[in-house]
Amino acid sequence: MSKYNDYIYDTIASVSPRVAEILGNEMNRQEENCELIASENFVSDAILAAVGSCFTNKYAEGYPTSRYSGREGRYYGGTQNVDELEEYCCNKWREVFNTDYHVNVQPHSGSQANFAAYMSVLNPGDTILSMSLENGAHLTHGSSVNFSGKLFNMVFYDVDKNGTIDYFNLAQKIAIYNPKLILAGASAYPRIIDFKKIRNLIDGVSDKYYRPRPYFMVDMAHIAGLVAAGDHPSPFGLADIITTTTHKTLRGPRGGLIFCKPELAKKVDGAVFPFAQGGPLEHVIAGKAIAAEEACTPAYKEYIHQVVRNSKAMCDKFIELGYDITTGGTDNHLFLIDFSKTHPNLTGKMVQDELDKHNITLNKNCVPNEKRSPVQASGVRIGTAAMTTKGYKEQYFIDKAIEIDNIISHL
Structure with missing residues (x-):
């Protein structure tokens, strides 16, 4: 690992040898393992330093005073530096995506960002139309064990026989259920999501039935x-x-962001604080600001292009080796292998556990028309963002596919 990691280890070891021991084991695991979990990545030393900085000491409930004219800002004094930091962070993320949307950088996680986003425009019991978990969605998109499934009336649009979004079915469900919010996005979907088509479907159905337009999230x-x-x-x-x-893929610290059209800014901010959270994690916001700076660079964009090339190369190799890939391929940084037809006696958990023994890390994952529980699952999800950060290119991922195939053949 980096010299900064060594510094962190030595600093901790001087106070807590036991925590340092555990940290050292994790440092070694991250250094030695092939990391294929699609939701993980490796941050820069600058981000690590920011997250471990003195900003962790500062309480800053509320928002910079300048955010809303005439509105009381923070609930604590001494916030002039975190005010400046937070405004800078917001501006940099608008630059990353070339947008004039309002941005809230305070959510502690993606799940809390989703909770606040829902509660900014919905009431408990309102209907949300989303992709289902077994078809690639996230836990917060309506799982019955999650707040989303417990607080809202969740209905789901389907995928076709190939596992790709069925946009005709989505339009039908909009007409049938008249949802207040329509959600697009996924955590295990390897294809392009056509946001423009979804927007047009929402507008078209609303015009046809003379209904208020649902929110599109x-x-x-x-x-x-x-x-x-x-x-x-x-x-x-x-x-x-x-x-x-x-x-x-943004390769920043663990945390969330919410962007919204300017007219929803006060609702979104109020849903984050005081409704869903207390004080923001200013040390993480410092890391978020650096991540935004990094994402504005040509080097970052080339990194993402390589992530996608690596994903396609590895996915194509698995197809060549005879595996059933959900949707038949990938357009992005991840893909899913479905064992239900080619290896019916294997579960995703079995493969995940066996690969762990060989220093290859990935996660079990549900597949379309899943027959097993999420605990076992019938597939695995593979992503290329983390190992691309380490500098690997197509041939490395092709070789790993061959190695994984060899391991699976002995299960």
Whole structure:
């Protein structure tokens, strides 16, 4: 690992040898393992330093005073520096996505960003139309064990026999259920999501039935880096609310962001604080600001282009080796292998656990028409963002596909 990691280890070891021991084990795991979990990445030393900085000491409930004219700002004194930091962070993220949307950088996670986004425009019991978990959506998109499934009336649009979004079915569901919010985005969907088509479907159905237009929300947590680099169509200008994490393909600290059209700014900010959260994590916001700076560089955009090339190369190799790939391929940074037809006796958990023994890390994942529980699952999800950060290119991922195939053949 980096010299900064060594510094962190030595500093901790001088106070807590036990924590340092555990940290050292994790440092070694990250150094030695092939990391293929699609939602993980490796941040820069500058981001690590920011997240471990003195900003962690500052309480700053509320927002910079300048955010709303005449509105009381923070609930604590001594916030002049975090005010400046937070405004700078907001401006940099608007630059990343070339947008005039309002942005809130305070959400502690993607899940809390989604919770606040829902509650900014919805009431409990309102209907949300979303992709289902087994078809690639996130837990916060309506799972029955999550707040989204417990607080809202969740209905789901389908995928076709190939596992791709069925836009005709989506239009039908809009007409049938008259949802107050329509959600696009996923955590395990390997294809381009046509945000413009969804926007047109929403407008078309609303006009046909003389209904108020539902809110259009996009959770771009997985593909945000691709949107920033131009490798995926942008939801800006189309969606009313956009949420994302700052880790994954954005390669920043663990946290969330909410973007919204300016007219929704006060509702979104109020839903984050005081409704959903207390004080923001200013040390993480410092890391988010640096991540935004990094995402504005040509080097970052080339990194994302390589992520996509690596994903396609690895996916194509698995297809050549005879595996069933959900949707038949990938357009982004991840893909899913479905074992239900080619390896019916294997579960995703079995493959995940066995690969762990070989220092290859990925995660089990549900597949379309899943017959097993999410605990076992019938597939695995593979992503290329983390190992691309380490500098690997297509041939490395092709070789790893061959190695994984060899391991699976002995299960």
